[in-house]
Amino acid sequence: MSEKQPLLEVNDLWVKFKMDTGDVEAVKGLSFTLEKGQTLALVGESGSGKSVSSSAIMGLLPPNGSIPEKSSIKFLGDEVLTMSEKALRALRGDRIAMIFQEPMTSLNPFMPVGEQVAEAVIIHRKVSKKEAMAEALSLFHKVKLPEPERRINKYPHEFSGGQLQRIMIAMALANKPDILIADEPTTALDVTVQAEVLKLIKDIQAEMGMAILFITHDLGVVRHFADDVVVMRHGEKVETGTVEEVFTQPKHEYTKMLLDAEPKPQQRDQSEKDDLLVVNDAKVRYVLNKNFFGKPTDFVDAVKGISLRIKQGQTVGIVGESGSGKSTLGRAIMQMLPYTGDVSFAGANLETLGKKERFNIKRDMQMVFQDPYGSLSPRMTIGEIIAEPLTVFTDLDKKQRLDKARKALAEVRLDPLSVNRYPHEFSGGQRQRIAIARALILEPKFILLDEPTSALDRSVQLTVLELLDDIQKRRNITYLFISHDLSVVRAISDHVIVMQHGEVVEEGEPEQIFERPEKEYTKRLIDACMLIDDIAVA
Template sequence: MTNPTILKIDDLSVNVIGSARDQRVVKNLSVEIKAGETVCVVGESGSGKSVTSLSIMGLLPKDGLKATSGSIFVENEDILVASTRRLRELRATRMAMVFQEPMTALNPVEKVGDQIEEVLRVHTRLGKRERRKKVLAMLESVQLPEIDRMYGSYPHQLSGGQRQRIVIAMALILEPRLLIADEPTTALDVTTQKQILALIRDLQKKHNTAVLFITHDFGVVAEIADRIVVMKDGEVVEVGTCADILARPREDYTRMLVSSVPSLIPRKRTAMTSEIVLEVAGLNKTYTEKGFFGRGRSVPAAQDINLTVRRGEIVGIVGESGSGKSTVARCTVRLIDPTSGAIRIQGTDIAQFTGSTLRPMRDRIQIVFQDPYRSLNPRLRVGESIIEGLLNFGTRREQALAMAAELMRVVGLEPDAMRRYPHQFSGGQRQRICIARALALEPDILVADEAVSALDVSVQAQVLALIEEIRVRTGIAVLFITHDLRVAAQICDTIVVMQNGRIVEDGTAESVLVSPKQDYTRALIDAAPGRDWDFQNFRPARHP
């Protein structure tokens, strides 16, 4: 007996409301998913993936987008003709969604147990005691520790992986027939990502759930997909089994997407012998959590960190969430003060500088953050954001604008775009602008803190190529923070592995990733999704 069809989308089109040209963001889309099946939808930003998922959930913004044709059947009910009240009943009972960023999906001022319990309170007649019992059982099924403590915790008191498990528990508490997961593992480190994927797969088998998984990560696709739907500009380009799409893609666009996935096998690089630009020696950072009656506890975030970055070298720091990667990055650029240790830029220890004495050193080291949209002032034209640092350091406005125009060309954008605002650019373009802003002061060191983790694979490949090009052209030293071992393999000369605030292994990218000495490093490599595929050559990987 074949599994029944849970989701059937037929000839769906979604238009922008009020568009002068009747702009369609989804065009004649047709997809089916059966019970127990996982279908991955892949494509670049703007391909229509998330709009499709919001259409299924009946969550399209009423003043922005509208489904103009087609049908969306969840089991035997057409979502597009359902009333608002009926849609509320269907959410969580028949269909549920896990969003990319759990911190924005959860209410920050309510305990997570109460938020999960609200689903039961709205959709069932269970009493208070039964609701709590069911929630605790669900927390246990998503493999959270100390479930009573978890029940009474607020979102900010949990790690990113724990928050994502809470969102999954909320989505699955009523055992919906369809689960939509929209980039649920993008911001997670490889080991947490592996756990979340295994969790979704186990719960799917237990309840025979149909899963629509939206992602730009082909490593994840290789791990979980039964079938793959490739989208571009709102249209389906290609559909096939996981093996067909990864090994035998028919369309040029699909081939481009798959081959853009960086390899886990590092490139061979010559050892760096240039001068040391950045030296971090004996760096420690300890946070103090204040408690009642003035008592608190000390939390060491970074302990005895020693590393060097030479001119023209890219040093990567990898590790799980909470390993101390970003703490080291922020101490290095003096966004936070180290507890002790030295941070030397060409021999000058900036760890000893404060306030007005630190300011003249700010142009020597610059940082690019993970989220380019939050990094740019939405009220300033991007040209003004790029020249802000130059003006602060005394450059004349005319000269600063000329330098900004040249930097826009360096990062692959037209100088005319300086008159536009951040929201008028794609995510990849905004990250290029952030890189241009960081380079404006001609720093000796660039710190990239998860600078490509939120980008789709083709844009990620472009930004990585840009950083490599700038490194070769200018000789800038780069400290590259990432949880993506594939990215580290392709761009880093040296890799530093961190665990629980300490460096546990370091060496050339080749020695660390091909012949790791520590069990922890081997566990990180083994957890990398899709490590059994050589995406660039469309075949299974041949591990050394």
């Protein structure tokens, strides 16, 4: 560390939230410093207090949050915690800027993106709207937003996730901040887009000399992006040091556990089995516009003639970037949207089945969605949620259904006595287990898993993958596993399909796909993981 005054000094930070059930201490005595040009990573699992700490620095705690007088947050020697609201507003977005995890919830959906960035310029600088829009356009060029002149007046919903994150970066850089706080800025992005965004942030840091406080649960990113690391757990700092020190000689058991949480390929069953699911020449077309007579005039082919076979007890993984058609294909297989082609399950063509037969076969085909919080009703207890399919497909009474729900909870390693609790009372990993229990309650032969681990911490991902593998071995269940996370797909799959623009680019066993890819697109996906390694050198 230099002898100059740090940009940011956090000393003995405590943050408490007043809840109906009592006070919760989210941050407990956190201390660290951040200097000009330095990249410091705050790492830890969900609930570790890292995002709460950044909110405290920005003065953005909710009304029920409080910080005691003994805590201190200083920016260039000035105490932030005693600043007036006016002084805080001047600091935020000007000297300290922030990029949030989910840009769609941070941008105004009713305002063109150019105007939103220009607004950030106008608030902190005495410039005209014309000058501010010119500055916004310049920033869009800097963050390499495609066709900025044409798209400056577009709305947020007209951009992809990676493009929205570039717009958020442009807004954060609008006033050339001294510190950029990046709170999980790449968690929901494809691996190729993630690498591009991280390189962009690193390049701009080198050009502007700003400091970065990088908040993430992804240690793979930290290793090649940060200079120093603070590891947090349950609101406390458990370890700190340079990236080299923490990653090569971790001292705390929790740090060692995080470093060991990378999914590893398992020994797969190589025995010959019968086909359970056969898809032949599946096509899905979305109509975008119709003429006056209702005839389609504009459409997009989301799935273009895909064929695949999945054997009983096998796991087939589908990888590809957003927009590749992998989730659309999954929904077509589950009969959730119109398609052409043939989908056969256990030897029966689903299109030719009668209404009653199609209803009965749904018992054997279940699905787990990406966001369990969005797919679990907040008004129902988890016992009611898990047992709900039994009310449709069985004649069991309420007590019998609840007994089966308890057994399903035990199978996914949750407390059977928690049947009367609600989804909001569980962590993200626990909610995903509840969603898996709901899919298992009917004892299906096949489960479609659509990005089931993408929003989870690495250690929680590992637990969920081990759980799925254990259940598959005991029940001989077949999985179709859709994800953009290559390490997760490699760990769980017997066979891997790579999709791009609605087509199969390459397929084969995991070892062949990941060690000896033949197609350029597959190589690019795999190289994108390695590209993060080069960011530190760039």
